[in-house]
Amino acid sequence: MDSDLSPQDKKDLDKFIKFFALKTVQVIVQARLGEKICTRSSSTPTGSDWFNLAIKDIPEVTHEAKKALAGQLPGVGHSMCVEISLKTSEGDSMELETWCLEMNEKCDKDIKVSYTVYDRLSVLLKSLLAVTRVTPAYKLSRKQGHDYVILYRIYFGEVQMRGLGEGFQTVRIGVVGTPVGTVTLSCAYRTNLALMSNRQFERSVPIMGIIVDHFVDPPCGSQRPANMGQPCNYRAPDDDHGEAFAGVQDSQEVCTTSFSTSPPSQLYNSRLSYQPPLLAGTTELCHTAANPNQTLHAGKEDGVMLHPAQPYHATDAHLTLEHMPNTPASCGDDDNLSHSGEGRRSASPSDPVESLNALTRKVGAFVNKPNTRLSASMDLPFAAFAPRGLDSEDNDPMVHPPDSPSCMSPLQASLHSQGSEGSGQHDDFVMVDFRPAFSKDDLMPMDLGTFYREFQNPPQLASLSLHISSQSMADDLVDSLPEKLAIYERNIDEFDAFVDMLQ
């Protein structure tokens, strides 16, 4: 009970839990940036590295976390949760995982706050670092880009796992007993990603990694088109252009760095006891729970999106954060996107797909290559990739695309081999060119995908052409055979002598 805890220990414990919560959020969000994280060890303690771990603080994330906590600490029945979700370029979103920092009533009265609790919280943070890289959302976040982005949302209160779908898995990262309760850190993650992939294939069939702004020069310092909303850009703390973010003064509190070598009473099998829920602050907690919107971004669809400015070529630790205001529940609708302040996909009033169509219809893969070897035969599946035939270019849909309002990917063109029919269902298709990572299309007019496809279907050598070769062989035989026979008959004696010599 609190009466057994000295005021200094209570103060220290509250501070430890507060900064542990803030660091937990930082670790989770930074693990979903889509980039590898690298921090340096330092043999000399700086006093600002909580739990003796080099975890950088992204000011916006700290701000969001503090806003969500609103001066509270995770307590019994009031957990701090970080929800990670995915949002596609079409506006579909899906929750991927929920990380929960909870406190239960089991107390460990005999544990030393100043070292043991601190040390165990440090170990728990290390475990969090390791586990954030092994959940399925990590791989998705590393591949985020223009097709989808990863968002996070911090809320305080009751844990919500409804959005994780059926069959979600739970991982308990660890527990730390304290004199006021047991801190538990866990993660629930979605296992069923089929919903997302089905919806993707309803609209478009990307071959792989399609970047929709292929034909749009990205603005300087960012790969986002200029007509998108304004994000809150993050600058690394050591950047000259970085500005101190309001409200981070608390994070400058010096963390505990000195420990005593007098034998600590580290009782690892200490007794556990239960204590009744805290009465102090209950009213305040209820108030917070009754008005979650005061501490949350309202609505499940909201969140703060994070996306590195340069998903493939980033060398700096740039983080693009976009603060989404309240949106209606049906924010999967493109219209809502255009009205909300949501960054990545909100555009000018025109439908982003249509604007992309207008751009991509000008040039598309396989369209303006007169030496293409892809035929136009529309009777066979995958006919577009068949060896070159004798069809004229006039009938080649690759050269003259059908008058569909949207463009199709090459795979779609071959699957829907009737050309312009079914254009209604192709309205949402966007024909884009495949641009592999690290490719430079300004140097080579042909990209890797095109080269590979053409390489797979080289034209047949003329000399190996069956009818030509067989015809030429037959002609040769017919023309030269009589002469050869005449020569052999004239020299028959020589041939006989040669044969006798061999025998």
Add this chain to the structure above:
Amino acid sequence: MNCRSELLEVTVEARQVEESILSLLHTILLHRSTGKFHYKKEGTYSIGTVGTVDIDCDFIDFTFVRISSDELDRVIKKAVSEFKDALSISGNDGIGQISLEFYQKKKSRWPFSDECIPWEVWSIRVNVVNLANEQERQICREKVGEKLCEKVINVVEVINRHEYVPKMPTQSEVDNVFDTSLREVQPYLHKITYQITDSLGTSVSTTMRRLIKDTLAL
């Protein structure tokens, strides 16, 4: 006090041996290392800061976190490389087991040497398989990645039980508990040993040789 022992088993291709073992050893060492201790007067000490680095595996769809210490990374890589070479020499059907043992030193009086008392041993048993084609290799790449994810979670679960770890030593005894030879970080005293069993069942063990050597050194 009994030594805590944990066994992790992985089935990998030959080219995945090093990365799979490194990922698990580094995950364990991440939890079993602290910053450098700086002892002050009045019996207090401060602890340095530990950085971390994300490492993407080349042959496995997997990313793990290791401590930001090139010195420690070199030591671990050297040991794993020796194990991998021994495993490949033993032939394709060999099974290998590499162990990371954390121990404490207990000072003994002359002429006896210091006693090493293990308090935690992590053993990784490696089964090497041969795959016939690229498609199987691609599947293996993903499957091994998933298996390693499970192993990392297993490691984390064991460590967060907060069972016995040596208590924090005084300045005079810090070398009995921690490896203070590294510049930036301070892992618990540890050693890496391995054992190869080839298809004939014969066992080549570095541990046995070391025991005999230690006995003869008395």
